[in-house]
Amino acid sequence: MTSSLLEVKQLKTIFSSENGDVPAVNDISFTVNPGETVAIVGESGCGKSATSLSIMGLITDPGKVIAGEVLFEGSDLLSLSKKKLNRYRGNKMSMIFQEPMTSLNPVFTIGNQISEVIRKHQRVDKETAIKKSVEMLERVGISNASKVIKQFPHQLSGGMRQRVMIAIALACMPKLLIADEPTTALDVTIQAQILDLIKHLSEQQNTGVLLITHDLGVVAEMADRVIVMYAGEIVEETTVEELFDNPKHPYTMGLLGSTPRLEVEQEMLEAIPGVVPDLTEMPSGCPFHPRCKYAIEACKLEKPALIEDFPDHFARCIRAKEGL
Amino acid sequence: MSENHQDGVPILKVSALKKHFPIKKGFLKKKDQFFKAVDGVSFEVKAGETFGVVGESGCGKTTTGLMIAELLEQTSGDIWFDGRDLSRLNEHERRVVRKDLQIIFQDPFSSLNPRMKVFDIVAEPLIVHGMASGKKLKEDVLNLLEEVGLGKQHLDRFPHEFSGGQRQRIGIARALALKPKLIVCDEPVSALDVSVQAQILNLLKTLQKKYNLTYIFIAHGLPTVKHISDRIAVMYMGEIVEIATKDALFDNMKHPYTEALLSAIPVMNPHQKTDRIILEGELPNPANQPSGCKFHTRCPYAQSVCKQNVPKLQNDGEGHYVACHFPLNKNISQALNQEQPARR
Numbered sequence: 155m156t157s158s159l160l161e162v163k164q165l166k167t168i169f170s171s172e173n174g175d176v177p178a179v180n181d182i183s184f185t186v187n188p189g190e191t192v193a194i195v196g197e198s199g200c201g202k203s204a205t206s207l208s209i210m211g212l213i214t215d216p217g218k219v220i221a222g223e224v225l226f227e228g229s230d231l232l233s234l235s236k237k238k239l240n241r242y243r244g245n246k247m248s249m250i251f252q253e254p255m256t257s258l259n260p261v262f263t264i265g266n267q268i269s270e271v272i273r274k275h276q277r278v279d280k281e282t283a284i285k286k287s288v289e290m291l292e293r294v295g296i297s298n299a300s301k302v303i304k305q306f307p308h309q310l311s312g313g314m315r316q317r318v319m320i321a322i323a324l325a326c327m328p329k330l331l332i333a334d335e336p337t338t339a340l341d342v343t344i345q346a347q348i349l350d351l352i353k354h355l356s357e358q359q360n361t362g363v364l365l366i367t368h369d370l371g372v373v374a375e376m377a378d379r380v381i382v383m384y385a386g387e388i389v390e391e392t393t394v395e396e397l398f399d400n401p402k403h404p405y406t407m408g409l410l411g412s413t414p415r416l417e418v419e420q421e422m423l424e425a426i427p428g429v430v431p432d433l434t435e436m437p438s439g440c441p442f443h444p445r446c447k448y449a450i451e452a453c454k455l456e457k458p459a460l461i462e463d464f465p466d467h468f469a470r471c472i473r474a475k476e477g478l
Numbered sequence: 479m480s481e482n483h484q485d486g487v488p489i490l491k492v493s494a495l496k497k498h499f500p501i502k503k504g505f506l507k508k509k510d511q512f513f514k515a516v517d518g519v520s521f522e523v524k525a526g527e528t529f530g531v532v533g534e535s536g537c538g539k540t541t542t543g544l545m546i547a548e549l550l551e552q553t554s555g556d557i558w559f560d561g562r563d564l565s566r567l568n569e570h571e572r573r574v575v576r577k578d579l580q581i582i583f584q585d586p587f588s589s590l591n592p593r594m595k596v597f598d599i600v601a602e603p604l605i606v607h608g609m610a611s612g613k614k615l616k617e618d619v620l621n622l623l624e625e626v627g628l629g630k631q632h633l634d635r636f637p638h639e640f641s642g643g644q645r646q647r648i649g650i651a652r653a654l655a656l657k658p659k660l661i662v663c664d665e666p667v668s669a670l671d672v673s674v675q676a677q678i679l680n681l682l683k684t685l686q687k688k689y690n691l692t693y694i695f696i697a698h699g700l701p702t703v704k705h706i707s708d709r710i711a712v713m714y715m716g717e718i719v720e721i722a723t724k725d726a727l728f729d730n731m732k733h734p735y736t737e738a739l740l741s742a743i744p745v746m747n748p749h750q751k752t753d754r755i756i757l758e759g760e761l762p763n764p765a766n767q768p769s770g771c772k773f774h775t776r777c778p779y780a781q782s783v784c785k786q787n788v789p790k791l792q793n794d795g796e797g798h799y800v801a802c803h804f805p806l807n808k809n810i811s812q813a814l815n816q817e818q819p820a821r822r
Contacts, residue, residue, distance in 0.1 A: 197671040313760050341534035341698065343757045346742035350756055368672060371701075371744030394748040412676035414705035415746055416728060422683065423705070425676035429641045 158185040159362040160330055165222035167208045173434040178204040180386040189360040193377035195367055199430050201386040202366045206332045210249050211239050245275040248323035252335035254315035258307040264318050265303030271325045290321040294351055313344035334366040370413050382406050385431055385441040388460055392467040402469035404446045448478050488522040489692050495519050495555035497541050501765055513765050515541040517716035528693040530707030532700055536761060538716040539696045543662045547581040577607055580653040584665035586645035590637040596648055597633040603655045622651040643674035660692040679706055700743055712736045715772040718791060721799040732805035734777050779804055
């Protein structure tokens, strides 16, 4: 891991509310290497989206990144001015959002929106930009691209819009692609098309991908490494094979047990009792202890650290070593 | 999975059910076009079983559920419930039948009245149908809440004070209040977090056993549908393309659409990199449906006959129905099992 593409160090993002500051992202560190797909998985409110927005510098009031570093090819994005940051965003790093309808501008044509990115970052004239836009659309599998660039977002289906988003994100051949639930709003056959597309592009261009998702199936399919988040913190991090074969954190085990599988017949699912804690009323000690079936007295008292108990396998659980 | 479904008594029989929504186009030259949301579906649901209905958005699964729950009038076709034709009931009879036929909705945020307290939400059906009043009403409501994992402390709260999973529990308590025979579950867990989905699925299974309920479980997530269902119908563009027991459907699917749908699901196993069938293109415009078999535009096996003739839903003799001119015949479960490493 000598030349990492993205290195996030002790990132902390808070949201101010009436009930005080809420740590949405609490001391998160990880790296993404070129050509590698890192998945962040967790349930709503775990901080996975806030992490991706913090990296892109898109956290707005009442949110604020208060500590940490986001090193992209060695330079800290958090300390850059907005102008300098914009040279990276959309160019060397870009993002795909969950909802393609709200992330495209409804009053501009598709061609307009793709060529805008190209013209902003590359010195080309309008015609070349449009020509490149058509090429991009064809690359993401839109067959009648020259017609689509004249259309508006509302004229396209959800799958098509998501392809357009990907075309925009990839227009400048980014080195890092952040995909925040890129297929959650799509049907499963369209999801398969989009995931296939992201995979191909990452393989061909050695793009690093940070994939944010709640779907463990998508994780198994796409990721090289996996980060599991719970209540704003990383609770487990390892390779995708290791995570599915030997999960060490009880929350990861619970997530795996909660998901129905096609190939396994079971009468009842191993549900995790209770709900995700409110970030304003965090439990003492380990934030997962009220829902954890392995919790012991010590879990209520002290917050566990993220420890590498097994080679290249980190877990935030004092009992992980016991092999639960 | 209740034991009673082997009795084989159909509690619900749907035949040639259609729902066509008119599309208004033009101002002077009015042309009557129809959006064929449900275009002739027929199936039977046995007492005590869970009948899954699966398909992608726009396939007509929710519309079918709404018609069965008497919340939407069909364009044509019959729904027989418990031996009675629902379209020929008078007001009084309809009220009686409604007690036995309940629905749980997808979105627990919009299906509960935000101005009503939990007590009133769950008590309302009991009051409307004159099932309980006074002290008994309070007892009944409390019992219902306990049944779904809530308690006394929740009675006086409003829906906004609850999480998504808890709201869905309230919705289930309300559906249970009248001791129904059949509950239409329309995507009951799609809006919930994974860990909470499992809680609700387990609750639905427990309640089914206890009260011998029949479920129609509508969802787009195949693993979820497989987990809870006994038999499954696959819908595509307003039609049922395949009906089978869950094992037959997953091990020996006969329709190419079912095959593609199953193949598209990401498998929760990083060691297994499947060669998936990626369907090309998207759903055709429902207002302008393809001729012949509606799936032929995306089907990898389509022949010329598929463009002309509409395939009929046919029984293979063992209760496995398929609407395809060239049904598949294979057993993928072997392939699935081969690469399965030992798991925790």
